[in-house]
Amino acid sequence: MADDKTRFAESSNSASAETTGAAGPAGRVHYFVGKFRWVICAVLFFGITKNYMDRQVLGVLKTTLQHDFGWNEIDYSNVVFAFQMAYAAGMLAMGKFIDRAGTRIGYGLAMVFWSLASMAHALCGSLLSFAFARGALGLGEAGAFPASIKTVAEWFPRKERALATGIFNAGTNVGAIVTPLLVPWITYHYGWRWAFVATGAVGFAWFALWMAVYRKPEEHPYCSAEELAYIKSDREVPTAKVPWLRLLAYRQTWAFALTKFLTDPIWWFYLFWVPGFLQREHGLNLTQVGLPLVTIYLISDVGSVAGGWLSSQMLKRGSSANAARKTAMLVCAVCVVPIVYAYRVQGLWSTVLLIGLAAAAHQGFSANLYTTASDMFPSNAVGSIVGIGGMAGAVGGMLIAKIVGYVLQATGSYFVPFVIAGAAYLVALALMHILVPRLQPVNSV
DSSP states (O other), X not given: OHHHHHHHHHHHTTSOTTTOOEEOGXXXXXXXXXXXXXXXXXXXXXXXXXXXXXXXXXXXXXXHHHHHHTOOHHHHHHHHHHHHHHHHHHHHHHHHHHHHHXXXXXXXXHHHHHHHHHHHGGGOOSHHHHHHHHHHHHHHHTTHHHHHHHHHHHHSOGGGHHHHHHHHHTHHHHHHHHHHHHHHHHHHHHOHHHHHHHHHHHHHHHXXXXXXXXXXXXXXXXXXXXXXXXXXXXOOOOOOOOOHHHHTTSHHHXXXXXXXXXXXXXXXXXXXXXXXXXXXXXOOOTTTSHHHHHHHHHHHHHHHHHHHHHHHHHHHTTOOHHHHHHHHHHHHHHHHGGGGGGGGOOSHHHHHHHXXXXXXXXXXXXXXXXXXXXXXXXXXXXXXXXXXHHHHHHHHHHHHHHHHHHHHHHHOOOHHHHHHHHHHHHHHHHHHHHHOTTOOOOOOO
8 A cells, every 4th residue: 555655646747646647556547636526525425415315215205105004294204314313423423433443444334224215115014113114224324424525524625625515415405406316216116115225226336436545644645745735735633532522511512513403303304294395285296296396406416515615715815714614514504594585485396495595504504514623633633523514403303303293283384484493593503693793613622
C-alpha cells in the first residue's frame, strides 16, 4: 500500500493534481488525481439513496397496507413509531459504534443489517410483525448518517464539508424519487412483498462497492500527496476517543441535538404521510402518486446542494463558519413557512410545489446543520455527536408520528401537522443561536 501511494504521488507531480489524469497502480490511467474525495462522496450519495429507498417503501404502500390489513391512522402511526423508537436508540449505539469500528467496517455492517431487515418485511402478516421489522430497519439505518458525516470529516477540508454533505444528502431525495416509481410497478406486477425484497437486496451491491472503494485518505492509493495535504489543510489535531456522556456537558451538543429534535420530525412527516395525503386529498391512486412525489424530491435535491453550496461560497469569500452556516439556515427556514397553506390548496400541482419548496429548504437546512457538527467538534467525536443529534431527531419523529396519527384519526385534517412544519425551523434556529451565538469550536474534547 505504501509503495502504491509513493508511485501514485510521484506520477501526480508531473501534472496538475486538480486538472489532469495520471498513471495509477498497476499502470492504470486514473482520472481522479487530487479529486478522489468526490468519488468517496458519490459512494456516500448512493448509500443514502439506498437508505431512503428502504424507509420510504412503507409510506408509498400506506394506503395499500391499510386496505389489506385494515389499519387505521393510529395503527399506521404505531408502525412508524416502532421505526422511530429503534432509530433513536440506534443513533446512540451506532454513532459510538462507527467511532470505534471506523467508517469502512461500521458502515458496511450497518448496510447489511438494515438491508436484511428491509427484506424481512416481505414475511410480515400482522401489525406486530411489521412493527418488529420496522424496528430492526430503524436500528440498522441509524448507522448511515453518523458514518457519512464522519467520512466527510475524514476526506474533506472544513471549507468543503457543507457542499459534500449537501451532495450526499441529496441521495435522500433520489431515494425518495426512485421509490414511488419502482414500488408501484413492482406491487402491480408481483405484489407488495416483492417491493420490500427488491429494495432491500440493492444493499448488498452497495456493500461490495463500499468495501472495494473506501479507505482513509492516509491509506488510499488513489489519494495523492497533494490531495492529502489539501484535506489536512484545516484539520484539527487528532485526539483520543471521547465517551459520549462527556459530550453532553457542552452547549454545542445541545444546540445540535435540539435543532435536530425540532426539524427532523418534519422530514419524517413528509416521508411517511405525504404520499397518503396526496392520495386522500387529491384523489390519486398508487400508480398516480409517483410523478407528484418525484417532483417534490427533485425540487428537494436542488435545495440540498444549494444549501451546502451557499455556505461553502460564503466561507470561500471570507465569511466565518458561524455567519455562513446560520445565514444559509435562515434562508432555508424562511422558505419553509409557506407550507402552512398546503392543507387548504385545491390544485394538485400547487400543493406539490409548496411541499417541494419546503422539502428543498429542509434539505438545505439539514446539510448545514450536519456540517456544524464537524465545525464545532473534532473528527474523533463527530460520529457520536451526529448519533446524539440523530437520536434527538428520532425522538421528535416518535412524537410527530403519534401527533399526526391521532390528529388525523380525530379530525381528518392536516392543518396541525402543516402548521408545525412551517414554524419548526425558525424556532430551532433561534434556539441554536441562543445556545451557540458564535458557533464556537470545542477545543477541550
